[in-house]
Amino acid sequence: MIIHPAVIALIAGSLMVSVMLLLSAFFGVSIFRSWDIRSGSELQLNLERKTYLISTLMMYVLWFQLASFFLFIFTADRLHELFVGAMCAAGTLNVNEYGYPALILKMVNFILAGLWLIVNYVDNRAYDYPLIKKKYALLLVITPFVFLEAAIQGLYFAGMKADLITSCCGSQFSSGEGTVASELASLPVIPLKIAFYSSIACTFMSGFIFLWKENSKGVLFSLASGITFLISIAAVISFFSLYLYELPTHHCPFCMLQREYRYLGYVFYLPLLCAAVTGSGVGVLASFRTIESLNDAVPVTQRKLIAVTLISYFLFSAVATYAMISSPLMLKGY
Amino acid sequence: MIQLSAVTKVYNAGKQNEFTALRNISMSIDPGRVTVLKGPSGSGKTTLLSIIGCMIRPTAGRVLVNGKEITSLPERFLTGTRRMTFGFVFQQFNLIKGLSVIENVMLPAFPCGDPYGTMKKRTLQILDILKIEDKAKSKIEWLSGGEAQRVSIARALMNDPEVIIADEPTAHLDTKLSEEFMDILGEMKSRGKTVLIASHDPIVYDCKIIDRVVEMRDGTITGSENRA
Amino acid sequence: MGWINKQRNILDFALNSLLRRKGKNSALFVVYTGIIFLVSSIIFSSESIKRESQILLENSPEVVVQRTIAGRHDLIPEQYIGQLKSIRGVQEVKGRLWGYYFEPGVQANYTFVVPDEFLYGPGYIVIGNGVSKTFLAGKGDILPFKTLDGSYTSLEVADILSPDSEIVSSDLILLSEYDFRKVTGMQKGFYTDMILKVRNTRELQAITDKIRRILPDTRPITRNEIMRTYEAIFDWRSGILLAVISGAAFAFIIFAWDKATGLSSEEKKEIGILKGIGWETSDVLFMKTWEGLIISLSAFFLGVFFAYIHIYFASAFLFMPVLKGWSVLYPEFRLVPFLDMFQITTIFFLTVAPYTVATIIPSWRAATIDPDSVMRL
Ligand SMILES: Nc1ncnc2c1ncn2[C@@H]1O[C@H](COP(=O)(O)OP(=O)(O)OP(=O)(O)O)[C@@H](O)[C@H]1O
Ligand SMILES: [Mg+2]
Numbered sequence: 001m002i003i004h005p006a007v008i009a010l011i012a013g014s015l016m017v018s019v020m021l022l023l024s025a026f027f028g029v030s031i032f033r034s035w036d037i038r039s040g041s042e043l044q045l046n047l048e049r050k051t052y053l054i055s056t057l058m059m060y061v062l063w064f065q066l067a068s069f070f071l072f073i074f075t076a077d078r079l080h081e082l083f084v085g086a087m088c089a090a091g092t093l094n095v096n097e098y099g100y101p102a103l104i105l106k107m108v109n110f111i112l113a114g115l116w117l118i119v120n121y122v123d124n125r126a127y128d129y130p131l132i133k134k135k136y137a138l139l140l141v142i143t144p145f146v147f148l149e150a151a152i153q154g155l156y157f158a159g160m161k162a163d164l165i166t167s168c169c170g171s172q173f174s175s176g177e178g179t180v181a182s183e184l185a186s187l188p189v190i191p192l193k194i195a196f197y198s199s200i201a202c203t204f205m206s207g208f209i210f211l212w213k214e215n216s217k218g219v220l221f222s223l224a225s226g227i228t229f230l231i232s233i234a235a236v237i238s239f240f241s242l243y244l245y246e247l248p249t250h251h252c253p254f255c256m257l258q259r260e261y262r263y264l265g266y267v268f269y270l271p272l273l274c275a276a277v278t279g280s281g282v283g284v285l286a287s288f289r290t291i292e293s294l295n296d297a298v299p300v301t302q303r304k305l306i307a308v309t310l311i312s313y314f315l316f317s318a319v320a321t322y323a324m325i326s327s328p329l330m331l332k333g334y
Numbered sequence: 335m336i337q338l339s340a341v342t343k344v345y346n347a348g349k350q351n352e353f354t355a356l357r358n359i360s361m362s363i364d365p366g367r368v369t370v371l372k373g374p375s376g377s378g379k380t381t382l383l384s385i386i387g388c389m390i391r392p393t394a395g396r397v398l399v400n401g402k403e404i405t406s407l408p409e410r411f412l413t414g415t416r417r418m419t420f421g422f423v424f425q426q427f428n429l430i431k432g433l434s435v436i437e438n439v440m441l442p443a444f445p446c447g448d449p450y451g452t453m454k455k456r457t458l459q460i461l462d463i464l465k466i467e468d469k470a471k472s473k474i475e476w477l478s479g480g481e482a483q484r485v486s487i488a489r490a491l492m493n494d495p496e497v498i499i500a501d502e503p504t505a506h507l508d509t510k511l512s513e514e515f516m517d518i519l520g521e522m523k524s525r526g527k528t529v530l531i532a533s534h535d536p537i538v539y540d541c542k543i544i545d546r547v548v549e550m551r552d553g554t555i556t557g558s559e560n561r562a
Numbered sequence: 563m564g565w566i567n568k569q570r571n572i573l574d575f576a577l578n579s580l581l582r583r584k585g586k587n588s589a590l591f592v593v594y595t596g597i598i599f600l601v602s603s604i605i606f607s608s609e610s611i612k613r614e615s616q617i618l619l620e621n622s623p624e625v626v627v628q629r630t631i632a633g634r635h636d637l638i639p640e641q642y643i644g645q646l647k648s649i650r651g652v653q654e655v656k657g658r659l660w661g662y663y664f665e666p667g668v669q670a671n672y673t674f675v676v677p678d679e680f681l682y683g684p685g686y687i688v689i690g691n692g693v694s695k696t697f698l699a700g701k702g703d704i705l706p707f708k709t710l711d712g713s714y715t716s717l718e719v720a721d722i723l724s725p726d727s728e729i730v731s732s733d734l735i736l737l738s739e740y741d742f743r744k745v746t747g748m749q750k751g752f753y754t755d756m757i758l759k760v761r762n763t764r765e766l767q768a769i770t771d772k773i774r775r776i777l778p779d780t781r782p783i784t785r786n787e788i789m790r791t792y793e794a795i796f797d798w799r800s801g802i803l804l805a806v807i808s809g810a811a812f813a814f815i816i817f818a819w820d821k822a823t824g825l826s827s828e829e830k831k832e833i834g835i836l837k838g839i840g841w842e843t844s845d846v847l848f849m850k851t852w853e854g855l856i857i858s859l860s861a862f863f864l865g866v867f868f869a870y871i872h873i874y875f876a877s878a879f880l881f882m883p884v885l886k887g888w889s890v891l892y893p894e895f896r897l898v899p900f901l902d903m904f905q906i907t908t909i910f911f912l913t914v915a916p917y918t919v920a921t922i923i924p925s926w927r928a929a930t931i932d933p934d935s936v937m938r939l
Contacts (some may be wrong), residue, residue: 005605005804006904009911016919038406040391041347048409049930052843056851056922064915071911074904084786127411259902380937389838389934410842413933417840426939428835431828432582442839444571447564453571489839501937 002082002160006075011157013068014150017061017109024054024061025143028136037128051132054139055120061146062117065110066273070266072106072153073254084165089254091168098156105149107273112142114277115284118305122285125297131288169252173237184237185251196235199228200317203279207306218302222283225309229276232316236268240320243327267319271312278305278312335496335528336363336386341395343381343553355381356392356553365496368519368529370539373550379532380501382550386530387499388416417442421490423500427482429474435461435485436470442492460488464518480511487518497528504535512537519543569852572845576852579832586826591861597811598865598913599872603880604804605909606873610900623757624766626658626783627773637752642777646758649772651765657753659742663707663735668696672735676742684741686720690734694722710747717741758782804912811913815920825928831939833928838936843929850925858914866909874899 027050036044076089076099086092093099116138123131173185206221233253241251244261257265282305289298343356355378363369363386371379384390385397388404391412396405404415421442429438439457461467464484469477477485483503490498498519504512512535519529520543531538539547549557580587627646629638638657646655659676672693682688689699699705699719706714723734743750760769770782825833833846872880 003802005608005912006908008804008808009908013911013915016915020919020922037408040393040405045391049843049926052847052930053923053926055844056847056926060918060922067907067911071904071907074907078904124410127407129408384934384937389937390932410844413837413840413842416933422838422936424838424936424939428831428838428936428939430832430835433578437578441575441836441841444575445568445841445845447566447568447571449567450571493840 002079002157004075004079006071006078007157010068010071010075011154013064013071014146014153017064017068018146018150020057020061020064021139021143021146024057025139027054028139032133032136032140035129035132037132051129055117055124058113058116058120058139062110062113065106065113069103069106069110069273070257072103073257076103077254077258079160080168082160085168086166087168088252089257090172090252091166094168094172095166096156096159098152098159102149102153102156105145105152109142109145109149110273111277111280112138112145115281116142118277118281118301119284122288122294122297122301125301126291126293128293130291130293169250169255173251173253181237181251184234187234187238189239192231192235192238196228196231197317199224199231200313203228203313204310207310210306211303217289218282218286218306221306221309222279222281222286225275225279225282225313228313229272229279232272232313236320240268240324243324243329246327246329248329264319264323268316271316275309275312275316278309281305282309335365335400337396337398338362338386339396339398341382341385341392341397343378343385343390344393347393354553356385359395359553359555361548361555361558363528363530365528366523366526367545368523368531368543369546369548370544371530371532371548371550372534372539373556374534377550378553379550381553383499383501383530383532387420387422387497388412417445418493419495419497421493421495421498423483423486423490423498423503425502425505427486427506429482429485429489431474433474434470435466435472435474435477435488438474438485439488439492442489446493457488457492460491463491464488479507480514483507483511483515484518487515491522495527497530498522500529500531500533502533502535503531504533504538509537516541516543568845569848572849573852576849577856579849580853580856583826583829587857591857594857594861594913594917595865595868598862598909599868601804601811601912602866602869602905602909603872605905606869606901609905610873613900622785622788624760624785625758625770625773626788627756627758627777628781628783629755629777629779630781631779635755637748637754638756638780640751640753642756642780645776646756646773649769649776651761651769652758653761654759655756657756659739659748660754661742661746661748663745670696670733672733674735674737674742674746676739677736680736680738682720682738684738685718686738687717687741688721688723688734688736689719690723692733693735694719707745709745715741715744808912811916815916825924829928830931831936833931834933834935834939837931837933846929847925850921850929854918854921854925858917862910862914865913866906870899870901 031047031050031054034043035047073089076092080086080088080092083091083095086095093103116135119131119135119138123129123135172179172181203221203224206224210216210218210221237251237253241253241256242248244256244264245252254265255261256268257263282302285298285302285305288294291298339360341356341359342354345351345353345355359382371382373379381390385392388399388407391405396403398404399415399419402415404412407415430441436454436457439460440453443453443456458467458470461470464487466481466484466488469481469485474482474485483506487498490500500519504515507515516538519531523529523543533539538544545561547559547561548555549559627638627642629636629642640657643655643657646652656678659674661674663672663674664670665672687705689697689705694700697703697705701719701721703719704716705719706716709715717737723736737745742748748754758769760766766784770784773780773782836846836849837843
């Protein structure tokens with residue numbers, strides 16, 4: 001265990017999020033059980049009030065997740081000096097088997113919290129709370145994930161000891177290591193570039209089709225957006241990073257969050273995370289279009305979400321492309 | 335414009351102190367008229383006003399406002415309906431201390447999301463109608479009883495509601511101010527507002543602007559008298 | 563657009579409402595700012611001490627060779643120099659003389675160091691700022707040192723290290739080899755440890771392996787290892803301090819909870835009125851959120867600002883003793899100002915986040931006051 005202020009902060013943050021979700025889930029269950037919108041009873045009134053509390057709690061959970069995602073990377077980056085062989089966050093995350101799972105869970109939980117808030121937002125626009133049960137069922141799905149995240153993060157920090165030997169981005173993200181990271185790094189650049197730009201194009205096209213045409217459902221867009229998200233991450237690791245670092249072999253996804261690289265990582269990851277939430281939100285909402293009281297609210301909300309998704313992807317691909325074009329590095333032989 | 339059918343309100347249902355404040359009330363309120371609810375203390379006037387004004391939901395029965403059923407609306411929509419349809423004048427003027435007159439009057443419009451300038455213009459217009467525009471900047475604490483009452487009417491008018499609901503509005507006013515208050519309501523009536531008052535003050539229910547008096551006792555309607 | 567206007571209006575009201583209740587809120591604000599000040603002071607100081615020692619270590623030798631006997635650090639004989647020099651890739655080997663000196667008069671530990679080239683020769687010393695303070699000694703003063711055989715030897719202060727030099731130099735006493743051996747009784751032909759310069763840092767691993775092999779009673783320590791240990795120690799220290807502070811923070815959270823739950827009847831009435839005249843529960847929740855945000859952000863900026871002043875311009879006078887450790891000297895020193903997003907986020911998580919969480923439920927309680935309560939005031 002390494003006692004660093006940021007480690008304490010992260011653990012405290014996870015505990016707070018867990019407590020908030022436990023509370024929400026607890027009230028959620030009582031809503032799930034006794035909800036009856038037609039009743040004017042005091043119990044029903046109380047439950048309706050609880051929905052406000054849960055929305056507020058989840059709102060904070062979303063922000064906490066986002067902040068702790070980046071603080072986690074920050075911390076990993078800062079602690080790298082304690083480990084032999086670590087040069088940045090990648091090395092620190094690799095000191096034991098819990099580092100990367102914790103990071104990925106943080107991201108997943110951020111997306112889940114975002115989705116919940118989207119569902120909640122739409123539900124609040126209907127006169128009869130049509131999604132109330134689904135909403136709280138989803139909450140019960142999120143809760144164990146958050147607990148898992150807290151536990152894995154705890155194990156990760158508990159298993160840290162100074163002087164551990166680890167391997168850093170240089171080897172994790174280099175070709176031929178047989179790991180997921182190295183697979184990503186060694187993806188062939190030209191096909192991946194084509195895949196990236198065509199998936200971006202698909203997303204924009206399906207988005208515009210939705211915005212123009214009245215009766216499309218949004219599933220297609222959501223799919224395209226999800227695939228674009230994954231390809232984008234692969235593209236960052238595989239080749240955007242190279243242009244950014246101006247080194248033909250440095251694939252690290254974390255170094256770019258540092259001052260030396262003008263914090264460009266944030267311009268990459270924030271829009272990507274945002275697009276992941278809003279893009280998948282469009283798909284989740286698509287399944288609620290048939291509900292009568294949501295006839296108006298769903299398409300309107302989907303429009304907004306699509307707009308946000310497209311803006312996010314535009315921002316990401318514009319910055320990434322600019323970084324690629326303006327880089328003195330030429331990738332020959334690909 | 336407002337219809338109640340078989341409305342019942344039970345407080346603390348299922349508990350030992352269960353109390354039925356309203357029993358099986360059916361009535362309708364026509365637009366543009368002044369109605370008074372009259373009855374002894376505890377007869378359920380305030381409760382009925384709260385139900386009509388979308389503040390609480392009845393335990394049973396249905397309430398229709400402008401043909402729309404509001405009984406089973408969730409709170410957030412109930413509030414929206416209340417904000418746009420009803421203006422309230424309370425027994426204790428219930429103005430917020432420490433704020434100026436203009437700020438108090440503006441409050442009901444805050445959640446509507448109008449720009450500040452628009453809100454301010456409308457507020458000044460209303461204060462002008464009620465002839466207290468010279469007090470706009472004063473703090474609430476400095477106002478006389480009559481002025482405070484006008485400010486509370488101004489606040490009720492802020493969102494240009496169709497219905498003005500007043501619960502015992504003259505309880506804290508002397509005879510002269512009470513009459514003045516009824517004159518203002520008369521003017522509101524002439525501007526097409528529907529007015530609903532709960533009161534056991536003769537100055538109110540004997541006033542010439544009243545169109546209808548509904549008598550209540552023990553949570554039921556015992557009589558209704560149409561004037562004019 | 564409507565949404566933004568609405569939030570502006572609500573924010574406006576929240577600000578106003580805070581100002582109207584200055585008395586009630588100021589106590590909370592002061593305590594809140596205090597906690598943030600403490601937490602940020604700890605984080606700032608430990609981060610910059612770490613930085614300074616890192617900079618310091620960067621100029622230190624790449625490899626230090628110590629001799630150990632029974633696991634304890636022991637003096638290293640002069641002959642080893644030759645053997646170390648014979649290792650391929652080693653450019654230079656030097657024996658170092660240093661140690662600690664306990665001064666019973668002031669109950670302090672000083673660090674004796676014999677520099678490579680001591681300009682003043684035997685009979686003179688150069689002292690650090692802290693030493694000069696505790697002895698009230700200036701240039702030209704003569705200080706007595708107790709030698710190993712119990713007699714005293716007097717050394718004249720030739721110079722004082724510049725006051726703005728790093729923390730570590732504050733308890734330093736520089737002296738000649740002759741005086742060092744006389745005071746400490748260390749025999750000729752022995753050194754405290756040895757330092758190596760290597761031609762190529764990539765060969766470090768190979769060189770240290772070789773040293774372990776040909777001189778099995780020694781322990782080579784590389785600069786990186788020292789850095790790591792330093793880091794761990796400082797992190798640990800600030801962790802302990804934080805744990806103490808979090809006790810205080812916990813008390814504060816309870817205090818905040820209490821403040822937020824114990825709505826005054828005046829405030830309850832106000833919220834009742836707002837709800838009566840058409841504010842929705844979520845509008846009141848927004849108002850409460852804005853209130854919390856205003857309090858948190860202003861306390862945060864103020865607390866961080868004061869901590870910044872405290873650490874970088876007021877020499878961290880409040881708790882340097884705990885953070886710095888070994889010596890009882892409290893040197894006056896200036897840390898190099900250093901602030902980044904990492905520290906800010908950490909501070910935020912340790913202070914604002916718990917406060918916010920503690921106020922969610924009370925705010926919600928306030929926001930769900932019955933709208934018809936206003937009819938029965
Ligand atoms: N929240 C509540 N819980 C329990 N009983 C209540 C509640 N609110 C009102 N009551 C009861 O309901 C009855 C009707 O109250 P209401 O205020 O409607 O009467 P009212 O006609 O307005 O009386 P008044 O003329 O004194 O204002 C009263 O007996 C009151 O005690
Ligand atoms: Mg009453």
